Amino acid sequence: SAVISQKPSRDICQRGTSLTIQCQVDSQVTMMFWYRQQPGQSLTLIATANQGSEATYESGFVIDKFPISRPNLTFSTLTVSNMSPEDSSIYLCSVEDGGRSTEAFFGQGTRLTVV
Amino acid sequence: LAKTTQPISMDSYEGQEVNITCSHNNIATNDYITWYQQFPSQGPRFIIQGYKTKVTNEVASLFIPADRKSSTLSLPRVSLSDTAVYYCLVGDAGYSTLTFGKGTMLLVSP
Secondary structure, three states, rough: OEEEEOOOOEEEEOOOEEEEEEEOOOOOOEEEEEEEEOOOEEEEHHHHEOOOOOOOOOOOOOOOOOEEEEEOOOOEEEOOOOOOHHHOEEEEEEEEEEOOOOOEEEEEEEEEOOO | OOEEEEOOOOEEEOOOEEEEEEEOOOOOOEEEEEEEOOOOOOOOEEEEEEOEEEEEOOOEEEEEEOOEEEEEEEOOOOOOHHHEEEEEEEEEOOOOOOOOOOEEEEEEOO
């Protein structure tokens, strides 16, 4: 299993500003994932972050809006840039089991409100 | 990844057995079936995974018929703390990204 810590747990931000969310894992993992969960909705994958390479973004998400860093095997950041109220969501960091199962582990999430 | 269909919501009472069924008609040969639970203000948590027949752990059972086009998550004797959203996911055991459907909101009442 993996224990994931996300910071901050919540924030209220002004539109036009940027927020960087941190994700720390208690073990080394190859791949880390960032999801968005809009109010009352399911989770949507934003991007996959591998250490030492550019993140891979899903359709509808771009690097300029959601830059991601992956400096080592236990840490990643997601920045939400030039925020608007539509960016108000829960952002979740996730890592995979690394084995043959599809068990994934999630952080508690960062609840972002843009005003 | 195979698309899944679940009921939007279910209601139950404490102590009852709850069965949530998920349809995945286009499941592929290499696909596994995985269920996650999400409480408010928390990330999803793995519950159980199976390929065929029946799988049981300390939390739940997963029933998969021979054609694997559906699966049923069974929660024995639910309590108020089982109130959560339950997601059914289908995919190859080797895949890394998860595709979440809308999930089933289970409300357990006293």
